[in-house]
Amino acid sequence: MDYRRTHTCNALRKKEIGKVVTLSGWVHRRRDHGGLIFIDLRDRFGLTQLIFDPEISKEAHVTASSLRAEWVISAEGKVRARGEGLTNPQLDTGEIEIEVTTFEVLSKAKTPPFSICDDTTETHEDIRLKYRYLDIRRGGVAKKLAMRHQAMMATRSFFNTEGFLEINTPIMGRSTPEGARDYLVPSRIYPGNFYALPQSPQIFKQLLMVAGMDRYFQVAPCFRDEDLRADRQPEFTQIDLEMSFAYPEDMTTLIHRYLKDLFKVCLDYTVPDEIPSMSYHDCLEYYGTDRPDLRFGMPLVRVDAIAKASEFSVFKEQLENGGCVKALCVKGGATISRKEIDRYTEFVSKFGLRGLGWMKRQEEGLTSSIVKFFSAGQLKELEEKTGAQTGDLLLFAAAGEATVNQSLDHLRRLIAKERNLINPDAYNFLWVNGFPCFEWDEDENRPQSLHHPFTMPHPDDLHLLETDPLKVRSHSYDIIINGYEVGGGSQRIHDFEVQKRVFDALKINAEEVNQKFGFFIEALQYGTPPHLGIALGFDRLMMLLTKTENIRDVIAFPKTQKASDVMMQCPASVSQRQLDELEVSIGTHSGGQFPAKRK
Amino acid sequence: MDYRRTHTCNALRKKEIGKVVTLSGWVHRRRDHGGLIFIDLRDRFGLTQLIFDPEISKEAHVTASSLRAEWVISAEGKVRARGEGLTNPQLDTGEIEIEVTTFEVLSKAKTPPFSICDDTTETHEDIRLKYRYLDIRRGGVAKKLAMRHQAMMATRSFFNTEGFLEINTPIMGRSTPEGARDYLVPSRIYPGNFYALPQSPQIFKQLLMVAGMDRYFQVAPCFRDEDLRADRQPEFTQIDLEMSFAYPEDMTTLIHRYLKDLFKVCLDYTVPDEIPSMSYHDCLEYYGTDRPDLRFGMPLVRVDAIAKASEFSVFKEQLENGGCVKALCVKGGATISRKEIDRYTEFVSKFGLRGLGWMKRQEEGLTSSIVKFFSAGQLKELEEKTGAQTGDLLLFAAAGEATVNQSLDHLRRLIAKERNLINPDAYNFLWVNGFPCFEWDEDENRPQSLHHPFTMPHPDDLHLLETDPLKVRSHSYDIIINGYEVGGGSQRIHDFEVQKRVFDALKINAEEVNQKFGFFIEALQYGTPPHLGIALGFDRLMMLLTKTENIRDVIAFPKTQKASDVMMQCPASVSQRQLDELEVSIGTHSGGQFPAKRK
Structure with missing residues (x-):
């Protein structure tokens, strides 16, 4: 039979009752009940219930009894209403x-190795990744x-409309x-020489501005061989x-419009008309x-003077x-136990803090073992500064x-x-703006660029380049969403005289x-226009849009935190x-098949 | 001054006369003439003429006299009509x-190293590539x-509309x-093991079908470490x-619709409603x-019997x-000299042909030194079969x-x-369809797959798998444009029983x-739907759309035929x-800076 579908498994409604249709998909569940066989047929769009009734087709009914989960079938039949009380509003x-x-088993x-129809069962992520094709089939990913x-489509459509050209820059670079x-x-043609995969297209995008391309964008694959944190991937x-x-204001308003568009398209979420700066x-x-989460308050309050x-x-x-x-005021926190506070103390000790002072605001005022060291006026002042109220x-x-x-x-x-x-x-x-241009490099005993040496110093601070470089702010901007640094960029130096002053400062x-x-x-010396840019972490954006903390959820075939692909078993010998x-040889310490132990 | 533009250099027309505008761009040409200075200001959109008139601004006129080609400036002024006879219809x-x-020099x-404004001068491609940012600025690239x-946008928009999801597959694979x-x-975490850059996403795209993603596409970066032909790039x-x-017919009609859309968007060219098959x-x-150029006739005519x-x-x-x-009939070719025919003969000798026979159709009939070996009837028959006419x-x-x-x-x-x-x-x-599934591998003394072992044999030929495998055609299709193989694909095997028979045939x-x-x-054994695919060479498509024979013209930062980037000087040590x-070492024969000589 022709296995082409008339509808997907999420398409049919009451208005199609009486139509003859063909559906193809996976056997999600089979139930034998009262002489009938029920199959939930699944594709990535949804589920549709198939009925095999010996009264309608004896042959189909017999064959259907052999169907197992995840077999692929194609079925033809008539759409009918479910019986009274048998509809499924879910x-x-x-x-x-x-x-x-009629129907046919296609494969x-x-x-x-784990249930597809029951995705509530916890499956170890290594098994999910090894059988990624089945993990995806479960639906969440x-x-x-x-x-x-959808987000990539919206992104490209937006920047295209804004006059940006997508230009692919090399993946094999220097x-x-x-x-x-x-x-x-390693290069085969020039043995002993190497290409490098790009950490970002930074140099190329600036060259495209030198080339006069005016507005460039790219959904760019980037690579970093770092020891991975949970929210990082090597690609x-x-x-x-x-x-x-x-x-910079042109860039920030552009990105604001982009985020409005993106969140509207993907989530029907309205990004506010104002994005505050700090x-x-x-x-x-x-x-x-430098990336505060402002979904909640509880700011740090400096109480040095008190x-x-x-x-x-x-x-x-x-x-x-x-x-x-500095103090934190925990609203309603007066009920927090000593034990809890001890746990906080232990938590902050990981960051080098040796203790936490605390006071509770009771009806009678601030109480704790340390209030005795403060005068009534000082305690009053503490309450005022921190906004502490009863409880x-x-x-x-x-x-x-x-x-x-x-x-x-x-x-x-x-x-x-x-x-x-x-x-x-x-x-x-x-x-967030006004980042320092330089930070002090203890090892090298000289300033180094916080971003890169092509970042434009803030015009108000240019005069400090020679006299007080660490005070110079850069002309840069980071966009923070829910406390994550989603992107950052800067105005670049287009004037070679300024560039030379920055190199001097560094x-x-x-040579x-x-x-x-x-x-x-x-x-940069052949006529560089003023230019500026930004890079947004797309995987991070997708994590925010899909509300997951796991970067692997938004990547089809991700790597583990050890940068390996457990499905393909790579890297491999x-x-x-x-x-x-390639005229390369592997060191005496190396060798052994994946998954070799890390040294 | 604020260097933001009110218009690009190709935006102003007569209707803007009288408006005050700001333009920014590159000095394309400067002419001093009758006390006035004329600057053609350029950006990637076009040119606009600026006039510096001492009557209007003495200061601007004086400063303008120092302007040189390719300086970047921003200028404010009033739009006016050009004088009688001074308009430029070009x-x-x-x-x-x-x-x-007022104006300002921005850089x-x-x-x-070569003229930007005069792009008729031939510049050696190595120089153009070394200064690619200037080469691009000239406009052609x-x-x-x-x-x-524009083509990438059209591609994505088309496949999105057709229900395909773009899914990025890994670049670091096996x-x-x-x-x-x-x-x-080389992997740092698993020394002695390696990732590989993908030659195509073949395995991943099939896995996405196993995963139930239904319709996948990708504008996919691919890599091959081959000795490069003129029209190939390593990326x-x-x-x-x-x-x-x-x-397959669903795929060929889909691609036909895609090509119609693409050629319409990019060139306003109407792809015919029928694409023939052969x-x-x-x-x-x-x-x-297997990739004939049918923009012209002159087919090969088999004359074995005669x-x-x-x-x-x-x-x-x-x-x-x-x-x-076999014979070729060259229309009007009777005037081609012996010397020319000798040149043809030499040309075909490169392909192993030891000589070319020829006959000219004159008024009196076919003439040449070899007609004597043919009877009048045979000559008549030759004329009929080849369609040869006088001349x-x-x-x-x-x-x-x-x-x-x-x-x-x-x-x-x-x-x-x-x-x-x-x-x-x-x-x-x-x-083109009906490719053989297998070809004979002399070295291995067994059949090997012409495409890959997952290609579905043509259903009509399945019965020949065991008895006459070399006669089995595959269920595949190539799309040829102007004699270039632009893409190819096939139905894949989804039935593991068929897959086993193919492995047996191979x-x-x-093990x-x-x-x-x-x-x-x-x-493939966990429930594989019937599926099929295609891959189109996008760079080749762009060469056809932009009518260039040079693949480097359609890539922003291409590599040379030796796979090097002469601008970045890479690969490098x-x-x-x-x-x-990485625990790798380079061989004793290797070393030396790029551009090391190839061994």
Whole structure:
């Protein structure tokens, strides 16, 4: 029989009753009941119930009794209404069923290593990844991949409409002396030489501006050979943009329009008309991080002055050593037990904080073992600064700025999560700007670029390049969603005189410039337009849109945290002939089949 | 000044006269004339003439005199009509010019290594590639890249509308035991093991069908470490498709609709409503190749029977040795000189043909030194079979089938090109089907797959699998445009019983199957829907759409025929630290900086 479908398994409704249709798909479930055989037929769109009735086709009924889960069949029959009380409101097709007249088994299936029809059973991720094709068939990942496709379509459509051209830049490029570790590809034609997979198309996108392409974008595959964190993959995708003759505000309004479009298309979610901005300085001051999650409040409150005036030596010592004291006000936290607070203390110790001070705001005022070190006026002032009201808990961290910030950032997020302060359906958007241009490199004993040496210093700070480079802010912007850095970019230097001043500030001499940035610096001298760009982490965006914490859920064939593909069993050994052709040999320590143990 | 543009350099027309505008771009040309300075300002969209008049701004006029080619400037001024007789009908903006009131130099430029404004001067391609950003700025490549973007948009939009999901498959995969040479990527985490860059997403796209994704596509980056022909690149792009529950005719009609859409969007060219099909057998019989260029006629005509009946021993010997005799009829070719025919003879000798017979059809009939070996009736018959008319030339090749076909295919195309038989604006589309499933592998002394072992044998030939495998045709289809194989695909085997019969025909035992195709064969046994696919060479399509013979014209940053990037200077040496981390070492024969000589 012709296995082409008239409908998918999620298409038929009451209005098709009486029609003769052909459906093809997988046997999701079989039930034998009262002389009838019921099959839920499945495809990626949904389920439709097939009925095999010996009264209608004796032959079909007999054959159907041999059907097993995951066999692929094609069935022809008439659409009919389900009987009284037999409709299934959970299913889009729940009001109808198909009286099968003829059908064919297209292919049989071995018993899968985990159930396809019951996706509530926890299956170890290694097994899911090994049989990724079955894992996808279960539906959850398939839906995320479908949304990923939709998001890519929306992205391309948006930037096309805005006059951007998608231009594919090379995947086999040159290893860069700075940044993360490159994946290398040995050259056969030039033995002993290597290509590198790109960590980003940064150099190419700037060259495209030099080339006059005006507005470039790319859904760009990028690669980093790093020890992987849970939310990283060795291959990842970035939405990469660069535009000429524009200012940062043009980029931020463009990306705002893009996010509005993307969230509307994918989720029918309305991104607000205003995305607030916060300076790097304020982010650290009030949230202890440059990517604050503003879905909830609980800001960090600096109480240095009060602490200094108090009698509490623990705080005063830290202040004298150049540290600071900040407080968190946990609304309704006065009921939190000592034991819980001890757990918080242990949690922040991972970030180097040696203790947490605390006070509870009771009816009678602030109480705790440390209030005695504060005057009534100081306690009053603490309440005012922190906004503590009856029933709240104040937590205090005193240490160096970095330690206080990191500890309270993590603690703030932990408490918010544990106390359900976060609306899981909310999205919070924030621009962060005013990053420092340089940071001090202790090893090299000279400033180094926070982003890269082509980042434009903020025009207001240009005069500080020679006198106080660490005070120079860059002309850059990061977009933060729900506390994740989803993207970042900057205005680039287009004036070679400014570029030279930046190299001087970095203490890089002409020879080093040439060695490190060679042809690119050359290119910038042939007439470079003012230009700026941004890169958005597309996998991260998809995690936010599909509400998953697992990056592997939004990638069809992901790698494990050890950068291996357990389905294909790769990386793998290759033949000696292949190595000989490349004139490379593997070290004496190496060898052994995947999954070799990591040294 | 604010360098943001009100218009691009190709936007202003007469209706904007009187408006105050800001343009930014590159100084294309400067002319000083009658006390005025004229600047042609350029961006990727076009040119606009700026006038610097000391009467309007003395300061701007003075500064403008220092402007050099390729400096980037931003200028504000009023749009005015060009004077009588000074309009330029060649330019879209040729009726207006801008009276500049203020302007600013945004960046200066060194003298480029070749002229940007005069792109008629031939520049060696190595120089163009070294300064690719300037080469693109000249405009020709930029226009092709813009069309490439447009074609990618049209492609994605089309397949999205047809229900296909774009799913990105991994770039770091596993080396395949068969096919072309892989690029390898050493693993740091599993030393001695390697990833491979994909030659195509073949395995993944079939797995996505097993996963139930129904319809997949991808604009897929692919990689092959081959010695490059002129029209190949180590990195190339393919439009990759796979669909379930469909037959080859569904795929060919889909691709036909796609090509209609693509050619309409990019060129406003109407692909005909019918794309003819030709069998592999007929292609070879009538054109000597499986990808005939049908923009012109001149088919190969088999004259075995006449040759056999003749007295011409040269032909007869070839026939006796199992060869054949075919003729080409060159219309109006009777005026072609002996010397030209000698050149043809030399040309075909490259393909192993030892000589060309010829006859000219004069008023009196066929003439040549060999007509004496043919009877009047045989000559008459030759004329009828070849359609030779007065003024035509017949060329004969006699040898083994393969040699005759290859020689006459090349000769036919050479003659068509030299005699201008090809309309450069025409596109000719052809489906080729009925390829053999297997070919005989002399080395291995067993059949091997012409495509791959998952290609479905033609249903009409399934019964021959055991008895006469070389007669089995595959269920496959190639799309040929203007004699180029633009794409090919096939129905895949979804029934494991058929798959086993194919492995048997290939004399591959279970162990070898497991070793070569392992996890993929496993996957096919968990319920595989009938599925089929195709892959289209996107770079080749772009070459056809942009009418270039040079694949590097349609790629932003291409590699040379030695797979090197002369701009970035890569492949390049890497640090010992990088090699140590990967535990690989380079052979004693290797080393030396790019561009090392190839061994």
